[in-house]
Amino acid sequence: MANKFKILHTGGRARAGRLETAHGVIETPNFNPVGTQGTVKALGPRELKEIGVQIILANTYHLMLRPGADLIEKFGGLHKFMNWDKPIMTDSGGFQVFSLGIALEHGSSKVLSRSKNQELRIKHEEGKPRLNKITEEGVTFQSHLDGSKHLLTPEKSIKIQTQLGADLIVAFDDHESSKHTHNQMLESIELTEKWGLRSIQKYQELCHSGKKPLLYGVVHGGTHKDLRVRSARFTDDNFEAISIGGIYGDHKQLCRIIEWVTGVVSDEKPRHLLGIGEVEDLFNGIELGIDFFDCVAPTRRARNGSLYISLKIGGRKENHFAMNIKSANNTTSKDPIDPDCRCYTCLNFTRAYLRHLYVANEILYHQLATYHNVYFITKLVEKIRESIKEANFKKLKEKYLGK
């Protein structure tokens, strides 16, 4: 039977288990590399399997706009389209639709701080702000590709996700920034709840076979404890799987939010922390009972020259366990990125060569760098999984993060 989640080991709130899906088993805790557009940037399925990646995350928003859900369905679903026969999770598109428009108005730090100039330029060119409109029905937004207008609703999101054939899907949720008042946040989670119920309804309408996907509800509530708890209870009451979204703030804030949610939610349901996946957060999240993570960190960091390194050569939370391949001191380095790493990149290439590839803008850099980072995170989570089985988690965490 599909979608069977089983916890096999626990240690405090931390747990290790397995989730069965139509496309195979995922061992938990696990990390989903992000493959927004039906590809983990710079890595093919062959490399992903070689690394040991068990699941990837793709995105409803991007795929509905290009190449379109109907087209992918005609190819037999996303698995066949991209030639990946292991589990796929799709995001609902809620986050993108939010970050592409609403963020501009409300000033979401997560989105705005990084693309302010770009946003402003586009705003100027079009002569009007790109605001997305939220109504009870759904979100009207403009495509980032051609400016065309679209309406995304819970029903549409679920429909698209089933067309794509994902194993794990996410209910369509509303997003508010961390700066919102308690009242505004309350309104937001009420909308998320309504949309959640409509997502469930559509899901039940479309999925009845034994191969039906697992539907995650999304817990929101910003940094307000009562709202997070309320949202968590609602999600637990109505969904078979729990995801936590709308995460803002520092690592400690993040811990608080996770703690509130995992303290309320049923133990036997899988829990996914949306969009989070720096090393420090993986340890903290797992300690507090998270089973799944997805994050662009390893892939994006790789492309931007930030490569993960182990404790032995200076990896620590302050530097996000990463070094910068661009640094001048790598120019003549005959060392690999990380002497302890057994990945293809580290076994075969020097820092000097990788730096050269980066500086020369060569495609191979992206392949080798992304391979390393995804490998690093995948193996780290593997190690964490083992540590839970062997009741060593606390020790391992202390080794990485200190006391």
Place this chain on the structure above:
RNA sequence: CCGGAGGUGGCAGAGUGGCCAAUUGCUCCAGACUGUAAAUCUGGCGGGAUUUCCCUACGGAGGUUCGAACCCUCCCCUCCGGA
């Protein structure tokens, strides 16, 4: 040798009397990155004190001027064309 063009910060290349320590691009240096509009973005890039500051600088040496990268004279060098 004659004619023509030109010599600006690591490179290319603006500026042609004060708002120039000098536009811009590249290189270079550093940093950021958490449900990917991201092979992106931000900052620095003569030296020193390190709020409006000082010094050395636009091939070299003089000169004109209150003031010159910018005008004049001579010298050196590069490129193109002709002998």
